[in-house]
Amino acid sequence: MSITHKYSYILGIESSCDDTSASIIRNTEMLSNVTAGQAVHEKYGGVVPELASRAHQQNIIPVVDAAIEEAGINKKDIDAVAFTRGPGLLGSLLVGTSFAKSFAMGLNVPLVEVNHMKGHILAHFLQKQGETKEVPQFPFICLTVSGGHTQIVLVKDYLEMEVIGETMDDAAGEAFDKAAKVLGLPYPGGPLIDKHAQLGNPNAFSFTFPKTEGYTYSFSGLKTQFMNFVRNNEQKNNGFIQEHLNDICAAYQSHIISYLFKKLIPAVELYGVTDVAIAGGVSANSELRNRLKMVGIEKGWNVFIPEFQFCTDNAAMIAITGYYKYLNKDFSDQTVTPLARLKI
Ligand code: KG4
Ligand code: ZN
Numbered sequence: 001m002s003i004t005h006k007y008s009y010i011l012g013i014e015s016s017c018d019d020t021s022a023s024i025i026r027n028t029e030m031l032s033n034v035t036a037g038q039a040v041h042e043k044y045g046g047v048v049p050e051l052a053s054r055a056h057q058q059n060i061i062p063v064v065d066a067a068i069e070e071a072g073i074n075k076k077d078i079d080a081v082a083f084t085r086g087p088g089l090l091g092s093l094l095v096g097t098s099f100a101k102s103f104a105m106g107l108n109v110p111l112v113e114v115n116h117m118k119g120h121i122l123a124h125f126l127q128k129q130g131e132t133k134e135v136p137q138f139p140f141i142c143l144t145v146s147g148g149h150t151q152i153v154l155v156k157d158y159l160e161m162e163v164i165g166e167t168m169d170d171a172a173g174e175a176f177d178k179a180a181k182v183l184g185l186p187y188p189g190g191p192l193i194d195k196h197a198q199l200g201n202p203n204a205f206s207f208t209f210p211k212t213e214g215y216t217y218s219f220s221g222l223k224t225q226f227m228n229f230v231r232n233n234e235q236k237n238n239g240f241i242q243e244h245l246n247d248i249c250a251a252y253q254s255h256i257i258s259y260l261f262k263k264l265i266p267a268v269e270l271y272g273v274t275d276v277a278i279a280g281g282v283s284a285n286s287e288l289r290n291r292l293k294m295v296g297i298e299k300g301w302n303v304f305i306p307e308f309q310f311c312t313d314n315a316a317m318i319a320i321t322g323y324y325k326y327l328n329k330d331f332s333d334q335t336v337t338p339l340a341r342l343k344i
Helices: 039-044 049-071 090-107 116-125 172-182 190-197 220-236 240-271 286-299 316-327
Strands: 009-014 020-026 029-036 080-086 111-115 140-145 150-157 160-166 275-279 302-304
Touching: 009 049, 009 090, 009 316, 020 049, 020 316, 029 049, 029 316, 039 049, 049 090, 080 090, 080 116, 080 316, 090 111, 111 116, 111 316, 116 140, 116 150, 116 275, 116 316, 140 240, 150 240, 160 240, 172 190, 172 220, 172 240, 190 240, 190 286, 220 240, 240 286, 275 286, 286 302
Parallel strands: 009 080, 080 111, 140 275, 275 302
Antiparallel strands: 009 020, 020 029, 140 150, 150 160
């Protein structure tokens, strides 16, 4: 590992789902992180892949320009271009990948491919300008919960990770989003369920845990259980959702979070680690954050909870992962193509 000068400037590009994001970091320090969301999907109750790739095409140049300007650097200062190769929506990934390839070629700097899920985890190592925050010590366990993934990951080093448990079907974020759709809430429903849950009683209704072995999760049965629960109650009282929205959200959210801990706690105990992190969009959930703090105190864990801006998809997490790969000279060539499925 050799760096020729003190600072390395990395441009990160993220386009795996419905957020177009670009970030500039200087070593581990974030100088900018600009994200354009896509409101176009709200009315469809989920991301429409074709609309997402078109919006990425419109957004990518202004977003990258804004990230460079906000960082106060010149294009020529950039030492490497890191981009999300996968997992994600193929058409969306293609926009970021093609842009990163041509930008790196134009600047004559290395191109670095990044695994989006590793990015969510390594976001814990980002520092904000003028701040020094405590970071997890290796090995640690990270519960990575997003709209596409639910994984318990043993993080042995920056780039050495092992998935020790994951979902066999839907992700935790989907369990939130699909339930929100049943309740008539717009996409993405996770933040809205969280908001209503804060005003409700988590014990008002109860659900059962899916039966899965070891550290494996399953959220598709939970979603069906929820749909049946709502439909049965609506048949008896067609104002059920409206009258009980807060309690329904509180009970369902609490159940999902309990299920996440049901697997996470024994995994942490088995591997004997003391540093425990959460990452991914669902790590923005207020109950998950609060319960992790409480469990941490009870179990003597050091817990790491990302700032909100680093929970959902962002390019700073791609840039930092790219930075560690850059130090290892782990570069991609111009023949690299995006992959919708990509393991950690
Ligand atoms: O990581 P992310 O931005 O995109 C993927 O890589 O999937 O995660 C998006 C997911 C969505 O399912 C969204 O509903 C969920 O994160 N989410 C939340 C909250 N904020 C975002 N779920 C529950 N509570 C929240 N506060
Ligand atoms: Zn994500």
